[in-house]
Amino acid sequence: MIKINVAKNPFFRNRLAVLSGLILLVILIIALGAPWIAPHDPNVQNLGDSLAPPSSTYWLGTDKLGRDVFSRLVFGTRPTLAGALLVVLLSELIGVPLGLISGYYGGKVDQVIMRALDLLLAFPALLLAILIVATFGSGLINAAIALGIVYVPAIARVVRSVALVQRQQLYVEAARALGYDDRRILFRHILPNVASPIFVQSTIDLAYAILDIAALSFLGLGIQPPEPDWGSMLAEGKAHLLLSPYVSLASGAAIMITVVAFNLFGDGLRAQFDPRQKEI
Amino acid sequence: MLQYTIKRILALIPILIFVSFVTFEMVRLTPGDPALIMVGGRHTTAETLQNIRTKYGLDRDPITQYVMWLGNFFRGDWGESYRLKQKVSALILARLPLTLKLIVLSTIISTVFALVLGILSAMYKNSFIDYIASLIGLVGVSSPVFFSAVIGVLVFGYWLRWLPTFGSGSGFWDELYHLLLPAIVLALSMIALTARMTRSTLLEVFTSDYIEAARAKGLPESTIIFKHALRNALIPVLTVASLQMGFLLVGSVLVEYTMGLGGLGSLITDAIQGRDYPLIQSTVLVLVVFFVFINLLTDLLYAFIDPRIRYD
Numbered sequence: 178m179i180k181i182n183v184a185k186n187p188f189f190r191n192r193l194a195v196l197s198g199l200i201l202l203v204i205l206i207i208a209l210g211a212p213w214i215a216p217h218d219p220n221v222q223n224l225g226d227s228l229a230p231p232s233s234t235y236w237l238g239t240d241k242l243g244r245d246v247f248s249r250l251v252f253g254t255r256p257t258l259a260g261a262l263l264v265v266l267l268s269e270l271i272g273v274p275l276g277l278i279s280g281y282y283g284g285k286v287d288q289v290i291m292r293a294l295d296l297l298l299a300f301p302a303l304l305l306a307i308l309i310v311a312t313f314g315s316g317l318i319n320a321a322i323a324l325g326i327v328y329v330p331a332i333a334r335v336v337r338s339v340a341l342v343q344r345q346q347l348y349v350e351a352a353r354a355l356g357y358d359d360r361r362i363l364f365r366h367i368l369p370n371v372a373s374p375i376f377v378q379s380t381i382d383l384a385y386a387i388l389d390i391a392a393l394s395f396l397g398l399g400i401q402p403p404e405p406d407w408g409s410m411l412a413e414g415k416a417h418l419l420l421s422p423y424v425s426l427a428s429g430a431a432i433m434i435t436v437v438a439f440n441l442f443g444d445g446l447r448a449q450f451d452p453r454q455k456e457i
Numbered sequence: 458m459l460q461y462t463i464k465r466i467l468a469l470i471p472i473l474i475f476v477s478f479v480t481f482e483m484v485r486l487t488p489g490d491p492a493l494i495m496v497g498g499r500h501t502t503a504e505t506l507q508n509i510r511t512k513y514g515l516d517r518d519p520i521t522q523y524v525m526w527l528g529n530f531f532r533g534d535w536g537e538s539y540r541l542k543q544k545v546s547a548l549i550l551a552r553l554p555l556t557l558k559l560i561v562l563s564t565i566i567s568t569v570f571a572l573v574l575g576i577l578s579a580m581y582k583n584s585f586i587d588y589i590a591s592l593i594g595l596v597g598v599s600s601p602v603f604f605s606a607v608i609g610v611l612v613f614g615y616w617l618r619w620l621p622t623f624g625s626g627s628g629f630w631d632e633l634y635h636l637l638l639p640a641i642v643l644a645l646s647m648i649a650l651t652a653r654m655t656r657s658t659l660l661e662v663f664t665s666d667y668i669e670a671a672r673a674k675g676l677p678e679s680t681i682i683f684k685h686a687l688r689n690a691l692i693p694v695l696t697v698a699s700l701q702m703g704f705l706l707v708g709s710v711l712v713e714y715t716m717g718l719g720g721l722g723s724l725i726t727d728a729i730q731g732r733d734y735p736l737i738q739s740t741v742l743v744l745v746v747f748f749v750f751i752n753l754l755t756d757l758l759y760a761f762i763d764p765r766i767r768y769d
Contacts, residue, residue, distance in 0.1 A: 299475070396714065
């Protein structure tokens with residue numbers, strides 16, 4: 178591969194990455210500032226205005242119980258983002274140490290850890306999450322914990338593959354020669370070098386986590402009504418899709434835009450951190 | 458190759474035992490007394506409940522119950538659904554064909570779409586077409602399948618009235634017609650990866666000597682792409698496509714639930730909502746077995762093509 182188009186593609190990609198970063202920032206601001214941004218109380222029912230079309234009072238119309246869809250959408254950013262963040266943090270909390278240990282020590286330890294993670298991979302991710310939530314009860318926290326467990330192998334594998342390379346670097350040998358113990362080498366020396374792939378993987382995991390959290394809510398296994406949430410709004414709206422499609426369309430579009438933004442942002446980051454990506 | 462295949466199949470045994478054990482015990486941990494659920498909330502005596510527990514082995518310890526269940530499973534006795542009062546094996550067999558058809562149809566649709574998009578983006582690299590193709594892929598992978606389903610129902614079912622949106626039809630062609638919209642919806646999420654794979658492998662092949670030679674001979678571009686380049690690019694592409702079939706299994710659960718199709722997916726969501734233990738266990742296990750076997754076949758295919766993998 179000699180004919181590399183460096184000038185055009187990365188520029189385009191980065192511009193998109195910057196744009197998606199801005200979109201994510203806006204979504205974050207909406208989540209934090211929800212009480213000030215939403216024009217109505219998301220849970221106040223106004224049965225006289227059931228399934229109203231968009232108007233100057235209700236920007237995106239109302240749902241079956243006459244609640245303002247726009248306000249529910251604004252408040253719905255909170256459980257979606259918080260849930261997805263919890264999923265990724267949890268998977269990192271378990272997956273990063275496992276990957277580091279596996280890659281650094283290699284041999285038997287590596288085999289045992291990787292076989293155990295393979296067992297987890299044998300389950301289709303969402304199916305395992307559905308099973309866990311069905312067992313331990315519905316709710317955002319349970320859904321996030323379930324998905325967090327399911328996401329461990331992905332992050333552990335990424336960390337392991339980088340740690341495998343890092344352990345042969347000179348600075349690790351130097352640290353060993355200085356008599357530092359393994360824990361210090363792993364977490365103080367190797368970990369900072371694994372940070373950027375972890376960051377890239379996390380961004381992409383966030384995109385999937387939002388989709389999966391929404392799927393669980395859609396199935397009624399995530400956050401429980403009447404709390405506003407994108408996935409459950411889509412499910413509510415589906416029931417009266419023909420009368421008023423706005424509820425489903427608005428919440429679905431919100432999920433999609435957020436996931437697109439996370440995906441593009443992750444792609445941009447990967448192109449930055451991994452020069453090989455630029456070639457293709 | 459035979460040795461590798463045997464090794465890989467043997468490696469499946471602990472995985473399947475683990476998966477079935479976890480599923481079994483997890484389902485057991487679910488709150489709610491299955492004996493009470495079986496009588497369906499009707500007024501009963503403690504004696505009746507005890508009889509039910511004895512009959513289904515619910516009063517034994519969890520490990521014994523698992524071993525009992527596993528033994529029965531291999532004898533083909535998958536138990537009886539608590540709520541539907543039918544044999545679990547019969548229910549699964551009745552629902553399985555629809556899910557399989559949905560998955561196969563969807564794999565075909567997504568692979569064809571992805572190949573077309575991938576070839577176009579490789580031919581017109583970094584052009585407008587390339588960006589549009591990757592945009593389609595990105596939107597497909599970022600839209601939750603249940604949202605794509607809702608949009609599909611709205612647009613093709615009610616506004617354009619092109620496709621049926623509910624039920625599964627009768628007869629082969631009618632069924633296929635009914636499955637078209639769900640299959641397209643499911644396929645959307647799978648296009649991105651295969652298209653990207655097609656594009657990058659094609660671009661790689663384009664730089665090889667034999668393509669240069671074909672170009673030097675003055676062959677038309679279409680011959681070069683379809684007769685020379687695509688043939689070599691197809692291997693990794695088909696691998697990705699078959700690997701994705703496993704993920705379609707999960708997607709099918711959501712699509713069937715959203716579009717009211719009576720396949721394995723909706724069987725599982727119904728079973729979970731009704732706490733139908735035997736049904737949940739066997740359905741999850743059947744889905745996982747499919748998932749694991751599709752992955753195995755993909756790996757074997759890969760090892761068959763690329764011998765280096767066998768010695769890893």
